[in-house]
Amino acid sequence: MVSRVKLREITATLASAGVFDPVFEAREILREYAGDAALMGGELTESALERIDDTVRRRITGEPLQYIFGQWEFYGYPFSVGEGVLIPRPETEMLVDIAADRLDSDSTVLDLCSGTGCIPISIALKTGARCYAVELYDKAFGFLERNIALNNAPVTALKADARDNSLFPGITFNAIFSNPPYLTDEEMSSLPREVAHEPETALAGGSDGLGFYRTLIPAWAPRLAPGGFIAVEIGETQGRAVSQIMSDSRLRPGVLKDPAGLDRVVMGEMTR
Numbered sequence: 708m709v710s711r712v713k714l715r716e717i718t719a720t721l722a723s724a725g726v727f728d729p730v731f732e733a734r735e736i737l738r739e740y741a742g743d744a745a746l747m748g749g750e751l752t753e754s755a756l757e758r759i760d761d762t763v764r765r766r767i768t769g770e771p772l773q774y775i776f777g778q779w780e781f782y783g784y785p786f787s788v789g790e791g792v793l794i795p796r797p798e799t800e801m802l803v804d805i806a807a808d809r810l811d812s813d814s815t816v817l818d819l820c821s822g823t824g825c826i827p828i829s830i831a832l833k834t835g836a837r838c839y840a841v842e843l844y845d846k847a848f849g850f851l852e853r854n855i856a857l858n859n860a861p862v863t864a865l866k867a868d869a870r871d872n873s874l875f876p877g878i879t880f881n882a883i884f885s886n887p888p889y890l891t892d893e894e895m896s897s898l899p900r901e902v903a904h905e906p907e908t909a910l911a912g913g914s915d916g917l918g919f920y921r922t923l924i925p926a927w928a929p930r931l932a933p934g935g936f937i938a939v940e941i942g943e944t945q946g947r948a949v950s951q952i953m954s955d956s957r958l959r960p961g962v963l964k965d966p967a968g969l970d971r972v973v974m975g976e977m978t979r
């Protein structure tokens with residue numbers, strides 16, 4: 708079958724199944740199994756066609772494309788993903804940009820609730836900082852370890868509860884990052900069907916979504932090195948509340964917007 712014809716067919720199938728961006732996903736599917744050249748036309752092999760059709764069949768049941776591919780890109784680096792771990796999202800790259808601006812190979816960095824490890828691995832590779840990562844759940848921790856190896860990144864991973872601020876004794880951190888679960892109960896009750904495939908433990912932040920910030924920020928602020936900061940990803944309505952939590956821990960807060968213009972990160976800097 709000719710690739711351009713197949714592309715139109717996939718796009719139409721995804722669209723009628725209610726996929727949010729069928730044009731983008733159809734192109735990603737074609738590219739994944741037949742390479743960039745298939746976007747320019749030409750005949751598809753039998754095996755490429757089979758894999759494409761299999762992917763489309765799974766995708767229209769709501770399974771996220773990233774889980775079907777088993778790998779997804781974040782900050783230009785490859786990450787192994789699948790059932791049991793949150794898929795890296797482009798807005799989270801803001802945390803790596805902050806690290807790239809402010810940290811270097813002399814820095815020591817902690818990431819809490821690491822999941823795939825997209826944050827600490829990208830920061831370690833981009834800045835050369837010594838990075839530590841904490842993840843509690845078995846499956847997610849498996850992905851974290853696999854991704855450290857996949858990227859050959861200088862990251863130390865610990866399977867532990869991020870609320871335990873006695874981890875890594877004797878070390879102080881120039882920066883602490885986290886993209887914790889932050890969805891509210893109300894948001895959890897109306898998840899897009901793709902997001903519903905992702906682990907609840909990576910999404911649900913308690914009734915108002917702020918539970919992890921209330922616990923993690925006061926617990927870890929005392930572990931900052933002089934001049935250090937904490938930077939967390941937030942839901943777009945949480946800027947004010949998380950800023951207050953930072954202030955209560957004597958960190959000077961600032962809210963940063965994502966490329967879509969929504970509040971996405973709160974950074975709290977140590978004041979002396």
Ligand code: GLN
Nearest residue numbers: 886887888889890909910
């Ligand atoms: N950004 C994710 C979403 O929109 C939520 C991730 C999180 O809770 N940290 O589903």
